[in-house]
Amino acid sequence: MNVTIARLTMSTLFGHRRGLLLFILPAVLLVLCVLLALTVDDTADFSTALLQMFGLAVIVPLVSLLAATGALASEIDDGSIVYLLSKPIKRSTIIVTKALVAVAVIIVLAAVPMVIAGLILDFGDPQTALAFGAGTLVAGIAYTAIFTALSVMSGNAVTIGLIYALLWEGVMGQYVGGAKALSVQQWSLAVVQHLTDAPHVKSDVKLPIALILLVAVTLVGITLAISRLRSLVLSTAE
């Protein structure tokens, strides 16, 4: 953890109105919840479904993607990573710092909004809201590791990350049986299921397996990112 790198990463993420998009995503979730709470009577009925299908499946991967690639990929993309790499700082410190910044952003802009959204929809059940917050956090950590590794490995990190987040996590992770076992969304849902008694939250993966896979994906992603950053070839932009 290096404070200077963390500070610079924060300013890349939020400088020049760029952070606006990061705020828009949770804002859409919250506005939607407020609108529904005002217009529909029994929001508690579909609160878990909404949190899962819109929150965990769309908002969380997108916020994570923006945070993780914004912290690392954009710097590699415009070449300014050279100035960082030429300093006597361990590559592992760089990766870990940037990943931690991304996770901090996810906590503020995805996990907290999820808890608030859960409370807006169903005020009588703070346990479920908090459970979804915790699920968001573990999913966010795993996504950060995946997208950080992707940022170092490919110049098209954002596009590839989007295809993964939308097709694999969004479509396959919800509908195709085999893909469910290998989806961050289902793993985090297992955590949510463990922490809440809400009847409709059901994951296809058992909690111990989900936890092992979450930890494994996080460790592999971060290790891969560090080892790739050690031998990073700065390609010329196409």
Added chain:
Amino acid sequence: MSDQLRPPAAGVIHDIGYRHYDGPRLGRFAITQALTVSSLRHAYGLGRSGKSKVMPILLLAVMVVPVAIMVGIENALQFDNPPLSQMRYIFFLQAVIALYLASQAPQLFSRDLRYGSIVLYLARPLRRTDYALAKLTALALALMVLMGLPMVILYAGALLAKFDFTLMTKEFLSGLVTALLLSILLAAIGGLIAAATPRRGFAVAAIIAVLIVSFTAVTVVTAILDPEGTHRDVASRYANLGSPFSLVEVLASFVLRGGGDWVPNTTQGLVFAAVYLLVVAGCCWGVNARYAKVARG
């Protein structure tokens, strides 16, 4: 700035003191046309590196291959009716269209800003409005190719399978109209977001976030306001204004009097048309204003 860019008689910036060229010069129109064509080629990676061909060609293949297989099956098994209409196909594969827009709009708009080559374009007789329009047109045409190609294949397959000619032609044409409406709207939105930032990765994420989040929000709201799927509820109808895809779907069924899940009445249709025009005009104005700012430096 644009006033200074009127094609001058002599001493324009590309005359750097070598032998003079006094012959006829192609004007603004020819430059705009050339820029449109080259941008359209770039949108599919033609004339660029092999790596940048991968994504557009892959997404085009995702659009075309299922249709080709379907046409093969409907001909081999001699179906009586076509398995799906052209209009449905576009909205069925909208995630692919969104990904294409997200991956290619920044290629057309952000790169010139990031590498500063926009200055060179604007130093020519080309006006900045021409530049913006050329890029937007190229993006709309590229999207049109992406959606039109599977439609042409579906149409050709339908004719080969000897389905009803008039019906098929009508369906093909309404598919094309829908695709055109969608291309223009998506190109305007994608162009505005891509032109706003020189960072490619950021533009990609921003475009996809706008398209996917708005569409998911609309789907969720519609599902909650109208749980039985009757499309009677007025509020759930107007909820479709919230995302480009659903907006075009409704607008197309208004213009073509059918094809979508429900046909809006005249007031609703006019509201959708007005919103469509406002968004397109607003985005084009935004792109132009953005380049005005770039040109001022």
